[in-house]
Amino acid sequence: MKALILVVCLALPVSLAVADNQQRHAYFGDTHLHTSFSPDAGMAGTKVGPNDAYRFVLGETVTSSTGQEATISKPLDFVVIADHAENLGLADAIASADPGLLSDPFGKQLYDLVMAGKGIDAFNALVQKMAKGAEAKIKSESMLRNAWTKIMELADHYNDPGEFTAFIGYEWTSQPGGNNLHRVVVFRGNKASVEPVLPFSLFDSENVEDLWDYMAAYEKDTGGQVLAIPHNGNLSSGMMFAPQYQTTGQPIDKAYAENRSRWEPIVEVTQSKGTGEAHPFLSPDDKFADFEIVDTTNLGGTAQRTTDMIQYEYARSALKMGLEFDKTLGANPFKFGMVGSTDSHAGLPATREDNWWGKAPFLEPSPNRWKDVLIRSSLDPALDLTALQLAASGLAGVWAADNTREAIWDAMARREVFGTTGTRLQVRVFGGYDFGPDDLEGLDLAAKGYASGVPMGGDLAVAPEGNSPGFLVEAMRDPNGANLDRIQIVKGWLDTNGVSQEAVYDVVWSNPDTRKLDAEGNLPSVDSTVDEKEATYSNSIGAASLRGYWQDSTFDPDQSAFYYVRVMEIPTPRWLAYDRKNYDLYDEMPDDVRYSSQERAYSSPIWYSPR
Template identity: 40%
Template structure:
C-alpha cells in the first residue's frame, strides 16, 4: 500500500447517479471498440503517406478484413472489434484527398490546383499552408464553404450507416475537434448517438479553439434533438491546460455553471493511446510503482519540448475535483475513462507482437521504428499500441453503447481485451463472488463503475472487482484499487493490491506485493503463461475509510510481463532491443471510478481546518515583500504540515533558489514547496518574492505562498490548496 499527499480539486454534484436495478442492467455485456481513428481524410494522415484508404477501409479492418497499410503490405486485426467511430480531423477534412481524386467535384475547382500534390507542390507544403491557416484563424474561404464540408460529412455518414450492423458491429458518426493553442493539445473526439439527426457540418477549431464554445455548440445540438458527447484525449500533451483548477480557456474563473457544462458534454477522457498514457506520472505519483508506463511528455510539433505535468493527468484531475467539490461545491472532473488509438494509418495496431506503426510511412517498418527518429516532437520509440474502449451495454447497438458511455459504465485498456468489472456498495458480503449470479446482486445492491455511492451512516464501503484475461494474451498479475481523497485543501492517494496470482504475500513492513516474476525471453521476444492467473476477483472493504471526506475509487488490472513491440521488432531484425525503451510491458486495464460524497452531517463532524478567511477575520495580516525578504531569504524554515503533521526544512537561498527536505528522511523531498510526499527529480526550484507572495513552481507550474502573522506564529497558505492555510512555521534559523 502506497500513499502520496498532493494538491487537489474535483467532484461535481451536477451528474446524476443512475439507478441500475433493472433486469436489462443485470444482463450487460462487455463490448470492445475503437473511439479514435484517422484515415486519409485527415490532413496530417495524408501528408505522411496515408493517401488511399478512408472510413470504409477503417470499418472493414475492424470487422476482421484484410486491409492495405499505407506502405502497401496487408494487415489484419487478430480479433474483430464490436464497435468503432472514425474520427478524422474536422478542419479542412478530406480536401487534399478530394483535390487529388480526379473523379471528385472539388478537383474541378480552381482552388484544387493549390491542393494537388506535384513535384513542385509536395504534400508537406500543402499541409503547412492549411495548418498555418488553422493556427492563424484565417480560414481559406473556398475550402470553408459549408457546402464543401457538408458534402464530406454526408459521405462520412453514409459510410458509417453502410457498415452499421446492429447486434454485430456498431458504427458511429464522429469526428475530431482539433484545438491546439500554442501546440498545447486540447483535442476532443465528438460522437453522435443517431446518424439520422446530424448538423449540416461539424463544429471545428476554425470556428473556435475554446472548448467552452464547442460545449455551447453541443448544447445547441442536444436542444435540436441530436444527442452528442465529447471525449478529451492526450491530456498528457496539454501542457497543464486540459484540467484547469482556477480559470477556463478564456481566463474566466471556474464556477458551477462551467463544471456542469463540461460534465454534460464531456463525460469521458481517453486514458491511453498511441501517444502515451494520461493516468498519472511518476513525478505526480512517486509511490506508485506502476506509474512509469508508456509515458510521453512533449508539445505536439515542437522538438525537445515538454508538457507541464500539473493539469495534464487524469488521476490528479480526479483528486483536484474532490477538493473543488469539498471547497467550492462543484466537480468538473467526474469523467469516465476509455482507451483509443489515434492511428493515422486507417488501420490500428493493438497487439505488441503485431505492431505496424501508426504514422503512415514514418514508422511503417521495424527498422524505421527502431531508428530513434523524433518527428514533430514525438519520439517514435515511445509510441505504443492503441488502447481499447470497453463498454458494459445490453446489446451491440448505437443506442445501448452510447448510453453506456453517457452513464460512464466504461473502461479503457492498453489494447488487450481484459474483461474488468467494479461495483461499490455498503452491504457486499465477502462470499458474494462464490455466487454465479454475483453481478446481478452487485447491480441490485450497489453501483457500477461511473456511479456515485450515496452516504450510509455508520457503514464502510466495500468494492467488488473482477477481471478475466484476454484469451489471446498474457495471464493476470493483480488487481489494484486506487483511492483518492481530500482533506483541508490537500489531496491524497493510496494504492491497494486487492487480488493477485500465486502464493505471494505483501511485505509486512511496506505492504508492497512482490513482483509476479517474468517468463520473457528478451532475445527471442517470447513468453509463457506459466505464471499469473486467468481470472482474479475480490470483495474489498476500505480499511481507512473516513465518512467525512470526499473520495473516489477505481481499479487497475495488470497483466504479467510480456515483450514490448520494440522487443518483437528487434528479434525480427536480429538486433538487440533498444536500450532507451522498455524491453517488456505489463498491459493493463483502468476502470472508471466510483465516487463517494459525504453527507452534510458527516462533513459537520469532520475536522474543519484553518482557512485564509479564518486568519483574516482574526486580525492576522500577510507579510509584505520587505518583511518576507527579511524573514525568509538566506534562512532555513522548519515547517509543519498541519494536515499530515509532517515537518520539512525549507531553504530560501540568496541566489533565488529554494530547496525542501523532509525532516528525518534520508531522501530529499524537493521542488514541491511544503507539499508532503512529493519528491522532485531536480532537488530545487527558482523562487521570487513578489506582491506579498513567495512565487515558485511545482513541476513547472507556478503557485504562490503567502505568510501570515497569527499572534506569535507564522502561518503559511499555498494558492493551490483552495483557501486553506495548512503550514505552521516552527522555527527560522540562519
C-alpha cells in the same frame, strides 16, 4: 501501499468471462480512429479511407498505405472514425479535383503540389498554415459537405445492430500554441439525425466552451444526443485539466464544472502517444505510475515541459482536483470515466504488440520505423516525438446490454466504461455497503453488484451510520493474451483540510501462496517469463482471472472520495521487441530501450460524496 481488507484470489476459467454479466456484456472498440479523410493523415501518405478502415476493424484483409496486407488480430465490436474536422476530406478532394477546393487559393496550392508529386511539400505547407489557426481554412463548402456525407453514409452502412456498431463522429482539433486540447465528438444517432449539422472545427473556435455550446444547440434543435471525449492530456502543457476558463483565463465556476461534466463524461486515458493515468512526479509512492510516460513537450513540439504543468495533465490528478472543486463550487468538472483508444492515423487500429500497424503510414511495420520521428519540433530536436516513445495502445471497453449505438453510447454517458492499453482483458467493480467476502462465491457477482451496489461510473449513496463501502472486483484476462498479476484499487479523497490525497491498495493477486505483503503492505513484483531477445513470454505464471473483496477501513463519511480499479498483466514483450526479432535488428537497435512492459486496464471511478 498498505492493504486494508483483502481476500485470497479466486481463479476462474476464462470461459466464464461473460457468464455473470447480468445482461451487460463487455464490448471493445476504438473511439479515436483517423483515416485518409483527416488532412494531416491524407497529406502524410495515408491511403486507407473510411471504407477500408471499416473493413479492417471487421476482420477483413486490406492493403495498407505502404502496400502491405494488413489484418487485425480480432475484429472490434465498435468504432468511431474520428477524422479531423479542419479541412475534412482534403486528400479525397484533391484526388477528385473538387471544384470548391480548386477555387480556394490555398486549396489550389496544395492541389498543385500533390499533382506535381510533391506531397511532402503539401503536408509541410498544411502544417505551417495550421499553426496559424483559421488561416489554414480552405473555403470549400463542397469539400466539407461531401466528406461529411460520405462519413455519415458509411457509418450507417456498416452499422449492424447486435453485431457491430459504427458511430458517426469527428475530432475537434483545438491546439493553441501547440497544446493538445483535442476532443472526439460522438453522436448517438444515425445520418438522418446528424446531417442537419456540419462538424464544429477549430476554424469555428478554438475554445472548448464554444464546442459545448454547439453540442447543446445540436441537442436542442434536433432532439439528438452527443458527447465529447478529451484526449489524454499529457501533451497539453498543463491545459487539458486547467482550473481556468480557456476563453478568459478566469477561475472556473459552477457553470463550467456542470457543463464539462455534462458534455465530457469520459476521458481518453491511454493511446499511442502515451498513457495519462498517473505520473511519478505526482505519485512517487506508486511504483506503477511510470508506464508509457511521454512528457518532454507538447503536441506541437513547441514548448518545454515544466513540472508545474504536470498536475493539470494526468487523469488521477484531475480526479483529485475534481473533489476539491466539488467542495468549493458544488459541482465537479472532472467527474469522468476512463477509456483507451488508438489515435491511429493509418486507418488500422491494431493494438496487439505483435501486430501493431503503427500510428501513421510511415510507422507501419518496417525495419526502420523505430528510427522515425512522428512529430518533429521546429525548435529543438530534444522536443521531437519519436517512434521509440510510442506504444501499441489502447482500447475502450464498455459494459452494455447490446452491441448497438444506443446501448454503447448510453454506457459511455453513464461512465460504465474502462480503458486498456491494448489488451482485451475485462474488468468489473461494484461498490456498496452490503457486500462481503461471501459474495465472491458462485457466478452471480454482477447480479449481486447491480442489486446491492453501483458499478464503475456510479455514485455511492450517503454512508449508513457506522458503515464503510466495500468493493467487489473482478478481472478476466484476454483469452488470447497474458495472465494477470494483480488487481489494485486507487483511492482519492479529501482530508480534513479539504486537500486531496491518494493511495493505492493491492486487493488480490496471483500466486498468493508465494507472494505475501511485507510489513509496509507492499506486494513483491510478479516474476517475468519474457525473453526479450526472442520476443516471447509464457503464461506459466499469473492467473487467468482474479476476483476479490476490499473494504475501506479508513473511510470517513464526511470526506468525499473516489475509487477506481487498475488491473496489471504479467510482463510481456513490447512491439519494439517483436520488430527487433522479426527484422533481425539486434546489432542496430539500442540496448537502453524498454523491450517489455506490464499491460493494464483502468476502470472508471465510483464516487462518494457526503451530500
